[in-house]
């Protein structure tokens with residue numbers, strides 16, 4: 389998988405449709421849901437901003453919910469939702485061959 393470097397921050401991230409690098413906060417997100425979930429506020433207004441929703445704090449707020457929250461993987465990329473098992477990670481990180 390070809391990696392991409394964002395000139396603004398110099399961070400490198402894997403290219404492809406699965407990955408989104410935010411031009412505003414320069415965080416890297418795995419999956420469209422993860423990316424969309426960190427953008428809050430109305431589109432096209434000054435209130436539109438980036439906000440990570442940490443998995444742990446969400447867990448405290450909503451102890452019965454496991455489907456919310458950003459969590460970083462070993463590379464510092466953000467995922468959203470239930471944490472992956474090591475097996476699932478291998479599938480996701482293995483890339484498409």
Ligand SMILES: [Zn+2]
Pocket residue numbers: 410411412413414415426437438439
């Ligand atoms: Zn952002």
Ligand SMILES: [Zn+2]
Pocket residue numbers: 394395396397398399409410411413414415
């Ligand atoms: Zn960047």
